Amino acid sequence: MPPILALENISKRFGAVVVADGINLALGDGEALGIIGPNGAGKTTLFGIATGTVSPDSGRVIFAGDDITRLTPERRCRLGLARSFQIPQPFSGMTVFENVVVAAAFGNGEREAAVYDRCAELLARCGLADKANKQAGGLTLLDRKRLELARALATKPRVLLLDEVAGGLTEHECATLVALIKEVRAGGISIVWIEHVVHALLAAVDRLAVLHGGKIIAEGDPRTVIHSPQVEEIYMGIAADA
Amino acid sequence: MTEWLNVILQGVLIGGLYAMFAAGLSLIFGVMRLVNIAHGDLIVLAAYVALMVTQTLGLDPLTSLLLVVPAMALIGYALQRLLLNRTLGDDLLPPLLVTFGLSIIIQNGLLELFTADSRKLQAGAIEVQTFQMMEGVWVGALPLIQFIVAVAVIAGLQMLFYRTALGRAFRATSDDQAVAQLMGLDTRHVFAMAMALSLAVVAIAGVFLAVRANFDPSIGPARLIFGFEAVIIGGLGSMWGTLAGGVILGVSQAVGAQIDPGWQLLAGHLAFLAILAVRPQGLFPKVSG
Numbered sequence: 001m002p003p004i005l006a007l008e009n010i011s012k013r014f015g016a017v018v019v020a021d022g023i024n025l026a027l028g029d030g031e032a033l034g035i036i037g038p039n040g041a042g043k044t045t046l047f048g049i050a051t052g053t054v055s056p057d058s059g060r061v062i063f064a065g066d067d068i069t070r071l072t073p074e075r076r077c078r079l080g081l082a083r084s085f086q087i088p089q090p091f092s093g094m095t096v097f098e099n100v101v102v103a104a105a106f107g108n109g110e111r112e113a114a115v116y117d118r119c120a121e122l123l124a125r126c127g128l129a130d131k132a133n134k135q136a137g138g139l140t141l142l143d144r145k146r147l148e149l150a151r152a153l154a155t156k157p158r159v160l161l162l163d164e165v166a167g168g169l170t171e172h173e174c175a176t177l178v179a180l181i182k183e184v185r186a187g188g189i190s191i192v193w194i195e196h197v198v199h200a201l202l203a204a205v206d207r208l209a210v211l212h213g214g215k216i217i218a219e220g221d222p223r224t225v226i227h228s229p230q231v232e233e234i235y236m237g238i239a240a241d242a
Numbered sequence: 243m244t245e246w247l248n249v250i251l252q253g254v255l256i257g258g259l260y261a262m263f264a265a266g267l268s269l270i271f272g273v274m275r276l277v278n279i280a281h282g283d284l285i286v287l288a289a290y291v292a293l294m295v296t297q298t299l300g301l302d303p304l305t306s307l308l309l310v311v312p313a314m315a316l317i318g319y320a321l322q323r324l325l326l327n328r329t330l331g332d333d334l335l336p337p338l339l340v341t342f343g344l345s346i347i348i349q350n351g352l353l354e355l356f357t358a359d360s361r362k363l364q365a366g367a368i369e370v371q372t373f374q375m376m377e378g379v380w381v382g383a384l385p386l387i388q389f390i391v392a393v394a395v396i397a398g399l400q401m402l403f404y405r406t407a408l409g410r411a412f413r414a415t416s417d418d419q420a421v422a423q424l425m426g427l428d429t430r431h432v433f434a435m436a437m438a439l440s441l442a443v444v445a446i447a448g449v450f451l452a453v454r455a456n457f458d459p460s461i462g463p464a465r466l467i468f469g470f471e472a473v474i475i476g477g478l479g480s481m482w483g484t485l486a487g488g489v490i491l492g493v494s495q496a497v498g499a500q501i502d503p504g505w506q507l508l509a510g511h512l513a514f515l516a517i518l519a520v521r522p523q524g525l526f527p528k529v530s531g
Contacts, residue, residue: 053420073423083424091417094410102414105407107426112407155426 002065004029004190005081005159010049010059011214012042019045020056021214027159032191034201034222037211038234043194044086046211047161050192051083052076064158077107080158084165086194088144092137096128096147099136100154107155119154126150126180142173149180159190166197174200198226210234244378249500250493251375255385257472257492258392259454261485262447263465264472265399266440272479273416273436274330279341282466283348284441288314288448289457290352293361303363303453304387311445318441322434330433345462352459360456363449388450393485395443400481402439412436471514477524486525490517 003026012020019042027033037043048054050061052073061069068076091099100122104115123129126146131139136147145165152160162181166174178200185191185204195201201208201222208222210231218230225231267281278284291313295306325344329336371383403409415422415432423429451457451465468491476487491510498509517525 051424053424072428073420074426074428077424077426085421089418089421091414091421093417094413098410098413102410102422102427103425106411109426112410151425 002029003027003062004031004064005050005192006062007046007050008060008062010046010056010061012045012049012054012056018214020049020059023059023211023214023216025209025216027190027192029158030188030190031207032185032193032205034205034208035192035194035211036196036198036201036208036231041211042214043211044163047083047163047192047194050161051081074106077155078109080156081161082107082152082155082157082159083161084145084148084152084163086164086167088141088148090136090139090144090147090151092135094136095133096123096136096139097132099147100150103151104154104156115154122150122154125183126153127176141168142176145169145177146180149177149184153184153189157189159192160184162191162193162195164195165193166195166200178203202226244376246500247379249496251379251381252385253493253496254489255381255389255492256496257489258385258389258485259447259450259488260468260472260491261392261488262395262443262450263469264476264484264488265396265481266443266447267466267469268473268476268478268481268484269399269436269443270440271473273412274433275334276326276330276337277334277341278440279338279466280344280348280462281341281440281444281469282464283345283352283462284314284444285448285451285465286352286457286459286462287348288441288445289363289452290356290361291445292363292449292452293356296363303365303449307446307449310449311442314441314445314448315438318437318439318444319434321441322437323430326437327430327433345466349459349462356459358458358460360458361452362456363452365453369453384453388454391446391450392488395446396481396485399439399443403481408435468510471510474524475514475517477527479528480524480526483524483526483528490525 006026007023010020010023023046035043045054049056052071060067063079063081068079091102097119100119101112101115104110104119105112123132126149128143128146128150131143139147165177165181169177174197181191182204193201193205205222207220208225209216210218210225212234218225218228263285267278270276270278288310292303292306292310295301295309296303326337326340329340365384368383372380373383375381403412411427411432414425415427415429419429472484472487472491475490476483490513494513495506495510499506
């Protein structure tokens, strides 16, 4: 089966720092792929390149068979590519409901009145129903992360890119979100998930890739990869540095 | 006593015009952080467009709004799409410089086309109609209409911002442009719509300005200053604050003029400075950051 999203030979450098060095990564339709790697390995930049906010120095981004490397972020959103941010970035001056309505309406080119029901449902699913009319800027971290997810889902994505959903949450809060992500995935949305909280990741992904120094250094079955010598070396190395 | 009541009332009514100068300015800054130095000249441009429309079609100035408003909105959309969008980025300076250049181009273009002669739009009998509010207090029909229109414009903008999809697009883009794009918003189109709306308001302000007093190609920058002062007094990002700012500026000028005709502008600037010194965020600030 052809991949729904593929990065082909992507390279990107910021000045002297190489954040992507000929990366090839493909996501199967309906698959959940986890990405781990030390801080500064270039994980978040990959999401920027996939969604169009960062342009690669070379390489191509393929979505459902089409080259989207030169498309604007809003066009990619409408094709069905959505992401969440590590630090949630709600439209803080708007209500929770408005945040989701904007994403649902503009992300699909629909009229606002046509998306109200879907948005209310989505908020209920993400545990935000009772906060619909609150200003998004005043939410707790967990609720901001829920909104981040709700807003991304409102655009009706085929592929959802998740950036460190679990970071900063308590064990219980984390479990709530993992359950939600599994549910989303069961609904047929393909997922790429960057995460430092490895056990959360292992509970939900089919495949794991390890990014280090702008390269994919290991890729495959999550439990095999996590115990591979390369991964142990990187993380032990970090432990030794610290 | 009634003399001062009269003065304050006239100040309030002219404040509506200042609020309209300010509303378009505030809208643009709020949505895309663009300080439009050409704003005053665009008001004057609208006055000349209205002059041409009334002269060639023989329309009454207020009726001419039906043509001038869409024409200015169209100019605004094109201006943003073709020119100003290219200047926007992390740096505030390029749009500032480009609109400054635009200001000079508009002034000289108008000078070339219409000469430096003072013009005025003739609104006919309505210009001299007055009502007696109470013993010794008179209100002109035109200033009253102008004020009512200003309140309607502000209320309309407020409703558009908080009740419509376009308004939510403005607010989302204003909040975080990059995230708005990831939610499927075409920010170049959103910015162009904001400029179109701004110039639609400018068109209304320009026509009332031109009916009320003489105008010539050089008076734009002073209107820009009035607009700025009203925005700052009212507080950035608040539409009703903008109306309050316009009214405070108008009343200060009227009171100053009553004390001594030479003090009209000075009194307005002093009121502005006083508020800037005591409450630099304005009376009703909305935007943070």
